[in-house]
Amino acid sequence: MIVYGVGILAFCMLTGMFFGDLLGQIIGVKANVGGVGIAMLMLIVLSSLSSKKLQLGQLTQQGVTFWSAMYIPIVIAMASKQNVAAAVSSGWLAVIAGVGAVALSFAMIPVLTKLAQRSKQGESDGTDP
Amino acid sequence: MIIETLQAVMIKNSIITAFVFVAVVMWVSYWLSDRLTRGRVHGSAIAIAVGLLLAYVGGVFGGGSKGIADIPMLTGVGILGGAMFRDFAIVATAFGADLESLRKAGWVGAMSVILGVVISFIVGALVAVLFGYTDAVSITTIGAGAATYIVGPVTGTALGAESDVIALSVAAGLVKSVLVMIGTPFVAKSIGLDNPLSAMIYGGLMGTTSGVAGGLAATDPKLVPYGAMTATFYTGVGCLLAPSLLFMMVRFFTD
Numbered sequence: 001m002i003v004y005g006v007g008i009l010a011f012c013m014l015t016g017m018f019f020g021d022l023l024g025q026i027i028g029v030k031a032n033v034g035g036v037g038i039a040m041l042m043l044i045v046l047s048s049l050s051s052k053k054l055q056l057g058q059l060t061q062q063g064v065t066f067w068s069a070m071y072i073p074i075v076i077a078m079a080s081k082q083n084v085a086a087a088v089s090s091g092w093l094a095v096i097a098g099v100g101a102v103a104l105s106f107a108m109i110p111v112l113t114k115l116a117q118r119s120k121q122g123e124s125d126g127t128d129p
Numbered sequence: 130m131i132i133e134t135l136q137a138v139m140i141k142n143s144i145i146t147a148f149v150f151v152a153v154v155m156w157v158s159y160w161l162s163d164r165l166t167r168g169r170v171h172g173s174a175i176a177i178a179v180g181l182l183l184a185y186v187g188g189v190f191g192g193g194s195k196g197i198a199d200i201p202m203l204t205g206v207g208i209l210g211g212a213m214f215r216d217f218a219i220v221a222t223a224f225g226a227d228l229e230s231l232r233k234a235g236w237v238g239a240m241s242v243i244l245g246v247v248i249s250f251i252v253g254a255l256v257a258v259l260f261g262y263t264d265a266v267s268i269t270t271i272g273a274g275a276a277t278y279i280v281g282p283v284t285g286t287a288l289g290a291e292s293d294v295i296a297l298s299v300a301a302g303l304v305k306s307v308l309v310m311i312g313t314p315f316v317a318k319s320i321g322l323d324n325p326l327s328a329m330i331y332g333g334l335m336g337t338t339s340g341v342a343g344g345l346a347a348t349d350p351k352l353v354p355y356g357a358m359t360a361t362f363y364t365g366v367g368c369l370l371a372p373s374l375l376f377m378m379v380r381f382f383t384d
Contacts, residue, residue, distance in 0.1 A: 002374075004136075007218060009221055009224075011218070012220060013216060013217055013220045015293045016154075016192070016220070019381055020269060023365070024368075025289070027365075027369055028368050028369075029283070029365060030283050030287075030368065031279065031280075031283060031364050031368040032248075032316050032352060032364075032365065033249070033362065033365030033366075034301060034361050034362040034365055035151070035216075035285060035361065036216050036219055036220060036338075036357065037357075037358050037361040037362055038355065039216075039220045039223075040130045040223035040226070040354060040361075040363050041231075041358075042224075043220060043221075043223045043224055044224075044228050044231065044354075045212075045228065046224050046227050046334065047223075047224050047226075051165055054358055056214075056315055057220040057229075061170070061224075061364040063228050064221050064224045066221075067218050067222070068218065068221040068224055069219075070218050070223045070281035071218040071219065071221065071222050071342075071346065071350070071353065072155075072173050072176075072346045072350065073148075073151045073155060073209075074151075074209060074210060074214050074215055074218045074220075075173075075177065075210075075215070075339075075342050075346045076155060076173070076176045076180045076202070076210075076371070077147060077150075077151050077155055077177075077180070077206045077209040077210030077297055077382075078180075078211075078215050078220075078289050078331070078339055079176075079178075079180030079181045079184060079210070079211035079310060079343055080150075080154070080180035080181075080183050080187075080196055080197045080198065080203075080206050080210060080338075081184060081195050081196040081197065081206055081207045081210045081211070082180075082181060082184045082196050082303065082306070082307060082339070083184070083188060083190050083194045083195070084181050084182075084185040084188055084196060084303075084307060085184075085185050085188025086188065086194065086299075086300055087185075087243035087300055087303035087304045087307050088185060090183050091297075091300075092136055092149075092238040092260075093256060093260045093297060094297055094300035094301040094304050095256070095262075095273070095304050095305075096256050096259075096301070097252060097256040097257070097271060097274070097275045097301040098262075098275065098277070098301045098303070098304025098305040098308060099304065099308060100252040100253075100256060101248070101249035101252040101253060101276075101301075101305050102203040102305050102308045102309055102312065104182070104248050104249075104252055105245060105248055105249060105334040105335055106312070106316055107320075108244065108245075108329075108334055109320045109321065109322065109327060109331050109334060110249060110320050110321050111153040112237065112240075112241055112244070112295075112334070113236075113321055113326060113327040113330055114332045116234065116237040116326060116330070117326070
């Protein structure tokens with residue numbers, strides 16, 4: 001049944017949010033720490049369990065893949081409700097701070113990626129001093 | 130009479146109206162992508178840009194803070210595009226993601242989150258200093274805003290910042306998230322954003338959930354789960370570091 005998939009997805013999200021909120025309280029911040037990430041991990045583990053007993057049925061999977069396919073439409077709705085007017089009219093300080101942060105972060109991506117790949121090669125060689 | 134009835138129906142069924150709204154925006158955008166750019170600029174990238182443009186128009190004419198969703202007939206867009214459905218759909222994208230590549234990139238992902246918060250914070254703080262702020266609380270709040278528009282106000286409230294400074298920090302975060310949404314597909318190639326590893330680093334460095342969600346959707350939807358995974362820890366880490374460690378760092382320099 002399709003709704004089983006939707007139910008599993010919803011259960012993962014609620015569980016993730018629950019632990020994310022708890023984690024936030026434990027470390028003393030007013031934010032959900034990694035709730036979505038925890039939910040995603042649960043779903044990934046669930047979907048990669050290859051034992052036949054736990055294999056999700058075709059229709060059950062559709063309950064999840066439908067929402068996965070709704071991701072882009074939802075993101076477009078999300079873009080449409082952003083406070084763009086405030087971002088544009090906020091003056092130079094906000095614009096420069098935002099642009100600077102994005103530009104520098106973009107520039108760091110290839111650096112970190114290369115670093116990660118190199119360290120991984122070192123590990124697999126196992127001969128590096 | 131006809132128009133009033135139509136309006137009433139659209140308002141009463143707001144989320145259904147939002148489905149039609151998004152479908153029309155997407156249809157127009159994919160048509161534009163096909164005709165004007167021969168598919169070179171992806172349809173979803175155009176759709177996100179159209180969404181942001183409509184949000185701007187809605188904000189200017191409606192005067193609210195929720196973009197096009199401030200128009201009574203389109204309040205459903207605000208619900209569909211709100212955190213609840215956004216996070217639900219993000220979680221769904223994880224279905225079928227590769228556990229192995231996530232595990233391999235684990236520590237790089239964690240590092241990129243911390244580095245991402247610190248980099249954005251430093252940029253924001255430096256700009257604040259450049260614009261004449263000298264007190265540690267304001268500098269920290271604006272720096273935190275450059276991380277995300279949630280870290281900014283959370284930090285500002287914790288430190289007791291002025292409300293106009295908090296507003297500025299929110300604006301800096303908004304600029305960042307809008308820019309990440311629009312900019313990502315254009316720089317994706319030159320920064321090597323085409324595999325799970327770099328997507329996780331991207332999510333960790335950028336951190337704005339909406340920016341990363343939009344940016345990856347417009348670049349390659351297959352990368353969404355990897356970027357979203359790390360980005361989801363960013364705001365929490367930011368709220369942890371900014372009012373504590375980073376604030377002490379700023380105070381060290383300003384005193």
